[in-house]
Amino acid sequence: MIRGADLKHERIASILAREIRSGRVGHGDQLPGEIELAKRFAVSRNTVRSALAVLTEDGLITTRTGKGSFVLFDGRPLDDRLGWTQALAQQGVETELRVLRLALVPDAAFADRVGLESPDFVVIERLRVIVGGAAISIERSRIPAVGELRDVPSRGLVDGSITATLSQAGFHLDHGRQRLRGRPLDAEEASLLDRPVGTWFLSTRRTSWTADDRFAEQIDSLLDPQHFELSLNYGGTER
Structure with missing residues (x-):
């Protein structure tokens, strides 16, 4: 009920x-x-x-x-990575994304949760680095390995962009959910980001769907809180 x-x-x-x-x-x-x-x-x-x-x-x-x-919605793309790049650039911080992993990976349990028949996903792991400086985020994405997307590990991303790759394959991000929390870096993450183990980062997970409710992408990100922030809008509340 x-x-x-x-x-x-x-x-x-x-x-x-x-x-x-x-x-x-x-x-x-x-x-x-x-x-x-x-x-x-x-x-x-x-x-x-x-x-x-x-x-x-x-x-x-x-x-x-x-x-x-x-x-509040003003027509901006759902893809926060475009917003991150622009926001950092406006602050005079130029960044680049380095691909750490691009592979076909099976995950039947996750496929069942998002309603996919195929258990396979394309996994993309990327490191965001300030040009000439430190790494500030790790972004781990998975997209469905269907149709032309299945060939992404061998041919690469369209213009280096996951969103462009999805759009070319007919997956246009429309809606989704995102959660955020803070947590300490483990040893592997700390090594990639060149930070001490236990450094606190923002941890986000965003799951995106197309307008016809097809799963498009899930991205787990670790973000340096000195360069990324969460902005909330709210109205008055009764106390």
């Missing part, structure tokens, strides 16, 4: 997210109120609130107490 409620609010959040990302509801626009959304989707206001909470968590909207929910 609880799972059914979860599916309802997730479905509503998915529909609204697509309308926002498509531009149907633009940056700064106000979403319909809870009562109107409840009537539209034939659900309770509590279910609507849960759906809006998902959109808030994903950074698509902000809710202002007594005023309603407003769209």
Whole structure:
């Protein structure tokens, strides 16, 4: 019974997210109120609130107490790596990505979780380095080894970009989830980043899907907190 409620609010959040990302509801626009959304989707206001909470968590909207929910999404690509590169460049920090591993790897358990018939994935591990300076992140991605993507280990990435490689194969990133926490580097990670074992880094995991809900990519990143930060948008809260 609880799972059914979860599916309802997730479905509503998915529909609204697509309308926002498509531009149907633009940056700064106000979403319909809870009562109107409840009537539209034939659900309770509590279910609507849960759906809006998902959109808030994903950074698509902000809710202002007594005023309603407003769209934050401004049309920027979902791919944060493009944003990272641009943000660092604006600070005068030029970076490059070094490919550490590009291989075909089976993982039947993960394939089952994301709904893929083939157990194979293309795994891409990359090190982000400040030009002439230190390494500041490790990025480990896995994408489905289907169609032309299966040949990526032998032919390489399109223009050195995972997003471009996915797009060429018909996988356009549309929506996803991301989590973040802090943790210490283990010995292997510390060696790659040339840092002491136990140094605290930001650890993120982002899973991305296409508009038709096909799995596109999961990326696990370790980020130097001196160069990367998490930005949250929120509205007023009652205490």
